[in-house]
Amino acid sequence: MNGHTMTLLSRLLAISVSTVCLFGAAQAETRLLTADAMLNVETGEVATGVGVLIEDGKVVSVGPLAAMSVPQGTETIDLRGYTIMPGMIDMHVHLMGNTDNHGYAALGVSSHSDTIYGVVNAETTLMAGYTTVRNVGAGAYSDVALRDAIAEGAVPGPRMFVAGPAIGITGGHCSDNNLLPAEYEAVGDGVADGPWAVRTKVRQNIKFGADLIKTCSTGGVLSKGTKVGAPQYTLEELEALVDEAHSHGLKVASHAHGAEGIYNALMAGVDTIEHSSFIDDKGIALARENGAYLSMDIYVTEYILGEGEAAGILEESLAKERMVGHVQRTNFTKAHEAGVKMVFGTDAGVYPHGQNARQLSRMVRFGMTPLEALQATTINAADALGKSDTIGSIQPGYFADIIAVKGNPLEDVSLLEDVGFVMKEGVIYKPAE
Numbered sequence: 291m292n293g294h295t296m297t298l299l300s301r302l303l304a305i306s307v308s309t310v311c312l313f314g315a316a317q318a319e320t321r322l323l324t325a326d327a328m329l330n331v332e333t334g335e336v337a338t339g340v341g342v343l344i345e346d347g348k349v350v351s352v353g354p355l356a357a358m359s360v361p362q363g364t365e366t367i368d369l370r371g372y373t374i375m376p377g378m379i380d381m382h383v384h385l386m387g388n389t390d391n392h393g394y395a396a397l398g399v400s401s402h403s404d405t406i407y408g409v410v411n412a413e414t415t416l417m418a419g420y421t422t423v424r425n426v427g428a429g430a431y432s433d434v435a436l437r438d439a440i441a442e443g444a445v446p447g448p449r450m451f452v453a454g455p456a457i458g459i460t461g462g463h464c465s466d467n468n469l470l471p472a473e474y475e476a477v478g479d480g481v482a483d484g485p486w487a488v489r490t491k492v493r494q495n496i497k498f499g500a501d502l503i504k505t506c507s508t509g510g511v512l513s514k515g516t517k518v519g520a521p522q523y524t525l526e527e528l529e530a531l532v533d534e535a536h537s538h539g540l541k542v543a544s545h546a547h548g549a550e551g552i553y554n555a556l557m558a559g560v561d562t563i564e565h566s567s568f569i570d571d572k573g574i575a576l577a578r579e580n581g582a583y584l585s586m587d588i589y590v591t592e593y594i595l596g597e598g599e600a601a602g603i604l605e606e607s608l609a610k611e612r613m614v615g616h617v618q619r620t621n622f623t624k625a626h627e628a629g630v631k632m633v634f635g636t637d638a639g640v641y642p643h644g645q646n647a648r649q650l651s652r653m654v655r656f657g658m659t660p661l662e663a664l665q666a667t668t669i670n671a672a673d674a675l676g677k678s679d680t681i682g683s684i685q686p687g688y689f690a691d692i693i694a695v696k697g698n699p700l701e702d703v704s705l706l707e708d709v710g711f712v713m714k715e716g717v718i719y720k721p722a723e
Contacts, residue, residue: 377421382635412447519548585635
């Protein structure tokens with residue numbers, strides 16, 4: 291075995307050992323969490339002298355310690371020196387696979403290998419303070435398997451909402467395998483052409499456990515042979531996809547860079563637009579009218595253009611990113627100023643997992659207040675998932691997903707790049723030092 295393989299195996303062994311320890315604790319145990327301060331992401335208030343009472347993985351009460359009724363025998367977790375806030379949510383990740391494999395390097399990798407790396411990436415993401423993620427596309431339903439393993443307590447990781455294979459056209463960005471020549475007859479998991487084939491693929495994804503549907507209505511940066519701004523899928527096909535998904539109660543996320551593809555996706559009624567790079571005034575107005583969320587990954591361009599070539603990203607893709615990065619950031623500012631709803635989505639997996647929070651400072655740099663950036667990764671994301679009654683906030687009845695940092699993230703959002711404490715559903719995964 292090479293050193294890299296041995297390192298991966300060692301990490302997996304460590305995960306299995308830590309999992310046994312973590313999940314050995316009784317979930318019904320009552321705990322009182324105290325800290326120097328608590329950030330209310332709804333109002334921006336930073337309160338002191340507050341306690342959070344937790345039982346069976348959920349918040350029971352929140353309020354001033356002096357007025358709180360605490361059952362006898364309750365364990366106290368004292369986070370002196372820390373500010374607590376809700377666990378963060380990343381709405382656009384790709385946990386499956388080794389982030390070192392780009393371009394042609396990915397051709398020799400099996401879905402089994404991708405799943406093993408997914409276990410490692412899930413732990414890394416959780417330890418970075420992301421207690422919930424939306425995994426927008428994975429082959430062989432490997433993300434379904436990882437989601438279930440995490441939910442069952444077999445491995446540590448964030449709560450996952452998963453799409454299974456992304457659905458798109460023959461030769462499309464998110465659906466097909468465009469790296470191999472014709473004689474291999476390689477067809478991606480998510481290829482579907484025509485309205486009825488699209489409906490069938492949606493039904494198949496639902497059959498095998500998808501929580502949402504991911505499609506692509508334009509080309510993309512990292513796919514060979516696609517034009518980043520060119521539309522993919524007709525409006526008729528997108529309407530069939532969205533209608534089928536919504537009829538089963540699933541939301542739809544559409545990868546879309548180009549203005550026409552963004553507009554088509556919004557006309558079809560998708561719930562979130564991923565990337566949104568070349569969105570124009572018409573698209574911004576329709577997104578606002580529909581109440582659709584934009585998920586704009588405005589940090590990843592720095593990784594692709596700064597480290598992408600060394601990581602094996604194809605020159606074709608680097609050239610496309612040079613077209614996209616600046617325009618996307620300009621349109622992020624424009625859409626935010628227009629009042630379009632926005633969520634936090636990073637495309638982690640293109641760049642190393644665990645660095646998700648680097649995007650928060652860019653969201654502030656390009657127009658958001660620190661509170662708005664934090665709302666994008668908490669209450670806005672929870673709303674876009676349809677889970678605003680259980681996650682994204684520290685309130686009675688919500689899951690006890692709580693993280694802590696030293697200092698006030700409203701004064702410096704980059705503090706969240708170094709989360710010092712992580713609790714998910716009342717279980718401490720990363721204790722404070």
